[in-house]
Amino acid sequence: MSALLAPLGVLGRNTLGLMAAIGRVTLFALQTLSHIVRPPFYSREFGVALMQIGWLSLPVVGLTAVFTGGALALQIYAGGARFNAEAVVPQIVAIGMVRELGPVLVGLMIAARVTSSIAAEIATMKVTEQIDALVTLSTHPMKYLVAPRVLAALLVVPLLVGIGDIIGVFGGYAVATGTLGFNAAAYIKNTVNFLELFDILSSLAKGCVFGGIASTMGCYYGMQSGRGAQGVGRATKGSVEAAAVLILAANFVLTGVFFSL
Amino acid sequence: MIELSNVKKSFGSNHVLQGVDLTIDRGTSMVIIGGSGTGKSVLLKSVLGLVVHDSGTITLDGQDVTKADRDTFLARFGMLFQGGALFDSLPVWQNVAFRLLRGSLKRPKDEAREIAIEKLRRVGLKPDVADRLPAELSGGMQKRVGLARAIAAEPEIIFFDEPTTGLDPIMSSVINDLIREIVDEMGATAMTITHDMSSVRAIADNVAMLHGGVIKWTGAVGDMDHSGDPYVDQFISGRADGPIEAVR
Numbered sequence: 001m002s003a004l005l006a007p008l009g010v011l012g013r014n015t016l017g018l019m020a021a022i023g024r025v026t027l028f029a030l031q032t033l034s035h036i037v038r039p040p041f042y043s044r045e046f047g048v049a050l051m052q053i054g055w056l057s058l059p060v061v062g063l064t065a066v067f068t069g070g071a072l073a074l075q076i077y078a079g080g081a082r083f084n085a086e087a088v089v090p091q092i093v094a095i096g097m098v099r100e101l102g103p104v105l106v107g108l109m110i111a112a113r114v115t116s117s118i119a120a121e122i123a124t125m126k127v128t129e130q131i132d133a134l135v136t137l138s139t140h141p142m143k144y145l146v147a148p149r150v151l152a153a154l155l156v157v158p159l160l161v162g163i164g165d166i167i168g169v170f171g172g173y174a175v176a177t178g179t180l181g182f183n184a185a186a187y188i189k190n191t192v193n194f195l196e197l198f199d200i201l202s203s204l205a206k207g208c209v210f211g212g213i214a215s216t217m218g219c220y221y222g223m224q225s226g227r228g229a230q231g232v233g234r235a236t237k238g239s240v241e242a243a244a245v246l247i248l249a250a251n252f253v254l255t256g257v258f259f260s261l
Numbered sequence: 262m263i264e265l266s267n268v269k270k271s272f273g274s275n276h277v278l279q280g281v282d283l284t285i286d287r288g289t290s291m292v293i294i295g296g297s298g299t300g301k302s303v304l305l306k307s308v309l310g311l312v313v314h315d316s317g318t319i320t321l322d323g324q325d326v327t328k329a330d331r332d333t334f335l336a337r338f339g340m341l342f343q344g345g346a347l348f349d350s351l352p353v354w355q356n357v358a359f360r361l362l363r364g365s366l367k368r369p370k371d372e373a374r375e376i377a378i379e380k381l382r383r384v385g386l387k388p389d390v391a392d393r394l395p396a397e398l399s400g401g402m403q404k405r406v407g408l409a410r411a412i413a414a415e416p417e418i419i420f421f422d423e424p425t426t427g428l429d430p431i432m433s434s435v436i437n438d439l440i441r442e443i444v445d446e447m448g449a450t451a452m453t454i455t456h457d458m459s460s461v462r463a464i465a466d467n468v469a470m471l472h473g474g475v476i477k478w479t480g481a482v483g484d485m486d487h488s489g490d491p492y493v494d495q496f497i498s499g500r501a502d503g504p505i506e507a508v509r
Contacts, residue, residue, distance in 0.1 A: 040363065048350075125348075132311050133346035137360050137410075138335045 028220045029212075035140070035147040042148050049152035053114050053215070057160055060113055064105050065097070065164040069171025072096055077180050089182065090190035093172030098195060098203045102165035104251050107210030110157055111243035115218040118149055119239035122222025123232040131223075146219040150212065157211025158204040165203055202258045209254060210247045217243040262287050263308060263418070263450065268317035269474075270303055277303050278314065279474030285467075287322075290444050290451040292461045292482070294496060295471035296505060301454035302343075304471065305420055308452070309338060321418075332365060339411035339449075341440075343423040345403040347395035347410070354391035357381060357409045366414055380409040384439055401432040408436070412443055419444065421453040425460050437463035458497055461485070470496060472505060 072093050080086045122145055125131050131141050169191060176182040221239035225231045263285040270278040277300040285291040295301050306312040308319055310326060319326045326334060347356045357377035361368045368376070378388045384405040395403055404424065411419055421440060425433035437460050444451045444464070453464050461468060462482065469479040470493045478490040485493060495503030 042363070128344055129342045129346040130348055132306070133340070133342055133348070135311060136309060136335060136338060136340045138332050138364050138366075139359075 024224075025216070025220055028223075029216050031142055032146050032150050032216060032219070035142045036151050040143065042144055045144060045148040046152055049149045050156055052117070053110070053149070053152050053211075054156035054160060057110060057113055058163065060109050061106050061160050061164045062167050064109050065102065065168035066171035066174075068101055068105055069093060069097055069168035069173075070175040071171075072101065072168075073172035073175040073180065077176070086180075089172065089176050089180065090187045091194040093176075094169055094191045094195050095199065097168035097172070098165045098199045100251075100255070102168050103161045103203050103206035103210060104247070105168075106157065106161045106164040106207060107214065107247040107251070108244055110153070110160070110211065110214045111217075111240055111247060114153065115214045115239050115243040116236050118215060118218030119222040119225075120232055120236045122219060123225030123235040126223065126225050127227060127229075127232060141223070146223070149219055150215045153211035153215035154208055155211075157214070158207035161203055161207030161210075162200075165200070198258075198261075202254075206251060206254055209250055213246045213250060214243045217246065262322060263452070264318075264320045265304075265308070266318045266320075268304070268307060268314050268319060270300070270307060270312065270314045276474055278307070280317070281471070281474070281476055283469055283476055283479065285450060285452055287450050288448055289466045290441070290453065290464055291467045291469060292453045292455060292465035293469045293471055294454075294456060294458075294461055294493075296456060296496070299471050300474060301471055302422060305422060305452060305454050309335070309340070309420070336365065336414070337417045338420065339414065339416035339418070340420040341404070341407045341411045341422065341424055343426055345395070345400075345407040347403055347406055349395055352392050352394055353381070353398070353406050354378065356395065356406060357391075357413050359410060360414045376413060377409070380413050381406070383412070383443070384409045385435070400427050401429075401436070404428065404432075404436055405439070408439060408443070412447065415447060416449065418450045418452070419447075421451065421455075421464070423455055423457075424453065424464075425455065425457045430459075433457065433459060434463070440464050456496075458499075461497075 073089050076089045076092045077086050080088055122131075125145070131145075134141050134144055173184070173187050173191070176187055177184045217239045221235040221242070225235035265281050265283045268278050268281040269276070281304060283291075293301050293304065303312055307314045308326065310331070313327075321329065321334070321337075347353075348359070351359070354374050354377040355362065357380055358373040360366050361373040361376060362370065374391070378391050381388065381390060386402065386405050386409070390398070390402065390406075395406065398406065408424075424436055424440060428436060440451070440453070441464050443449075451464070453460065455461060465482040467479065468482050468485050470477045470490065472492050477492045478488050480488060485497060488494065491504050495505050
């Protein structure tokens with residue numbers, strides 16, 4: 001009998017563990033929000049976070065978007081040719097990049113680049129007692145380390161998504177006009193006419209949510225890090241895994257919500 | 262005066278502090294000795310609230326530290342961490358002046374830098390160190406910067422966590438002498454944890470021996486060699502045989 005119940009026990013323990021983890025992350029996110037809106041504000045740390053998350057992510061975001069946009073144009077052209085619909089390349093590239101691929105790819109790139117960096121930095125600070133030192137210097141680690149990073153990501157990742165969308169559409173344009181024989185003026189006109197304001201706003205909203213997820217996961221795993229190099233490694237790996245999965249899950253939920261509006 | 266009464270702290274089944282009673286008088290230097298893993302750091306962090314003790318009371322001038330206003334309470338403390346715990350991303354002078362650049366003790370930037378350079382000079386470092394990053398300094402220099410940061414806001418109470426760990430004997434001696442001089446000069450209350458006996462003799466007014474989660478012996482540093490306590494005797498002589506098990 002006990003052998004039969006053992007799997008249920010494992011399932012129950014794992015479910016409880018998962019619920020507890022969700023609870024801890026939720027509380028952490030709420031604490032972060034409360035620190036964002038209450039003084040003191042650390043403007044230098046906020047400025048550094050803006051640079052690290054925004055400006056320094058531009059190359060990787062741009063390269064990801066331009067290659068994805070180009071590949072998307074080739075795929076749509078090849079796929080569309082099967083039923084004589086090659087002409088829809090500008091429209092599908094635009095909607096594909098703006099509504100879906102732009103925000104998701106930027107989110108995943110931010111998870112890879114920024115989440116890992118935040119988690120490793122904060123975890124190392126914890127391991128080397130720098131976070132304890134902050135406390136003894138009358139500085140709240142949530143205010144000094146977490147709030148500026150999360151606020152910066154909430155503000156700057158939508159901007160990165162917007163830039164990624166534009167560069168992605170440009171990638172499709174370059175391939176379509178350079179190798180597939182599309183007329184440049186017609187391509188731009190079709191793209192602009194097809195896109196709606198709601199497409200752009202939904203893209204930016206996704207960017208804001210994904211930025212919040214990526215930065216919060218980096219900070220959470222960094223602050224919860226275990227001891228030593230292994231602790232830092234685990235925190236970094238865990239933060240990227242959690243951020244990537246949550247971004248994809250949030251994208252699914254948000255897409256559903258936006259379609260229902 | 263810092264007073265600990267029946268302080269207990271466990272991590273799971275590991276009962277680190279099992280009822281610590283200790284009094285540190287104002288303006289005196291207390292050194293807590295004990296082997297590695299006996300809970301010295303946990304004790305020190307419990308006083309600062311970095312570790313929350315399970316039971317017992319810790320008071321500062323009669324007020325329970327868990328009920329004190331955190332900012333006001335912490336503003337009275339300075340701390341030198343074992344590894345320095347300097348902020349990698351900030352230059353040395355901003356590490357030293359960290360408290361003076363933000364919060365209730367905030368000063369204009371130029372004034373904070375001047376104070377930082379003066380404190381660096383006090384711990385034997387030249388002003389040209391001020392603009393370097395912590396990673397560019399040797400271990401001994403990092404300890405000195407950590408010491409300068411601990412004293413920058415002229416706290417009433419200074420904690421030293423293993424101040425000579427990882428330093429050569431000469432640098433250890435320099436740091437010990439600096440700590441003693443600074444504590445005397447500032448009239449501060451000091452609490453140091455160490456297992457380096459040269460530090461104990463250089464820094465302490467009083468010594469407490471922590472073993473098995475309790476204070477086994479406490480007294481003046483001059484009485485330490487004739488304490489009659491088998492734990493203290495074994496520890497200061499460094500013998501493998503005695504009541505303290507060599508393998509923990």
